[in-house]
Amino acid sequence: DTGVSQNPRHKITKRGQNVTFRCDPISEHNRLYWYRQTLGQGPEFLTYFQNEAQLEKSRLLSDRFSAERPKGSFSTLEIQRTEQGDSAMYLCASSSRTGGDYEQYFGPGTRLTVT
Amino acid sequence: AQKVTQAQTEISVVEKEDVTLDCVYETRDTTYYLFWYKQPPSGELVFLIRRNSFDEQNEISGRYSWNFQKSTSSFNFTITASQVVDSAVYFCALNSNTDKLIFGTGTRLQVFP
Numbered sequence: 001d002t003g004v005s006q007n008p009r010h011k012i013t014k015r016g017q018n019v020t021f022r023c024d025p026i027s028e029h030n031r032l033y034w035y036r037q038t039l040g041q042g043p044e045f046l047t048y049f050q051n052e053a054q055l056e057k058s059r060l061l062s063d064r065f066s067a068e069r070p071k072g073s074f075s076t077l078e079i080q081r082t083e084q085g086d087s088a089m090y091l092c093a094s095s096s097r098t099g100g101d102y103e104q105y106f107g108p109g110t111r112l113t114v115t
Numbered sequence: 116a117q118k119v120t121q122a123q124t125e126i127s128v129v130e131k132e133d134v135t136l137d138c139v140y141e142t143r144d145t146t147y148y149l150f151w152y153k154q155p156p157s158g159e160l161v162f163l164i165r166r167n168s169f170d171e172q173n174e175i176s177g178r179y180s181w182n183f184q185k186s187t188s189s190f191n192f193t194i195t196a197s198q199v200v201d202s203a204v205y206f207c208a209l210n211s212n213t214d215k216l217i218f219g220t221g222t223r224l225q226v227f228p
Contacts, residue, residue: 031214042119042206042218043160056215089158095214102148104216106160 002027004107006092012113013082020078021110025094032075033104034067035091036060043091049075082114117142117211121219128197129227136192136222138207144168147211149183149190154221155203166190197226 005024013019025032030051035043046065047057051072061067064082069075079086089111093104118141128134140149151163164174166183174181178195194201204223208216 033215035216040220042208042220043216045215045217048214056213058215091160093160102210103150103162103165105162106152108157108159111158 004092004094004105006090006107006110008110009108010111010113012115014115015084016081018078018080019082019112020076021090021092021112022074022076023092023107024074025092026096026105029094029096029105030072031095031097031104032069033093033095034075034077035093037089037091037109038087046077079112082112084114087112087114117144117209117217119207119209119217119219121207121222123222124220125223125225127225127227130198131196132226133193133195134197134224134226136194136205136207136224138190138192138219140188140190140207140209142209142211144212147209150208150210150216151181151190151192152206152208152218153203154206160206163192194224197224199226199228202226 007022033048034046037043045058046061047067049069052069064080067077089109091106091109093106095104120139147168149166153161171183180193182191202225204221206218206221208218210216
């Protein structure tokens with residue numbers, strides 16, 4: 001059973017550039033989540049999807065951030081006009097709510113460095 | 116408000132010592148779920164356990180055990196006979212009437228040989 005995968009694993013970009021990250025969830029998991037983790041902190045929720053519908057967005061998700069999950073499979077997270085404060089680890093997780101299974105399984109993350 | 120507090124920032128032990136990681140949570144909901152995740156140096160969060168608010172039975176899995184006490188809003192995690200491979204950051208998390216996880220700030224455990 002393949003786990004959650006994320007690409008790229010590392011991204012270095014200059015301030016003002018746009019970046020896009022991809023997440024492939026565990027097969028048949030209908031829920032997909034994005035979190036952001038800064039150094040020394042726990043992950044913070046950004047947004048989540050049930051199938052292709054984006055159900056909730058955190059206030060942390062400014063207008064420069066957009067997430068999509070076309071066809072309810074993989075998801076992309078785009079950050080426009082990156083700022084140094086966007087430097088963080090971006091984590092993706094997936095879950096299936098069938099049978100009371102509420103665990104979220106995380107991918108390895110994409111570490112973004114904005115210079 | 117929903118909140119998870121892990122007051123221990125860092126713990127250092129010598130191999131074979133027992134160690135307990137504390138977690139205190141806040142929520143007004145009667146139905147909620149508590150989790151522990153391990154984040155080794157590689158960075159990937161590894162799921163360890165989920166406990167729902169109606170099940171206060173303690174759980175043991177090998178060298179790991181969890182003590183859930185609703186009266187004190189705590190969900191503590193004990194590693195018995197710690198090993199170097201247990202070195203990681205451990206996060207406690209709460210899922211309360213939403214689908215998002217609310218994480219504590221984590222406890223870094225260092226196990227020295």
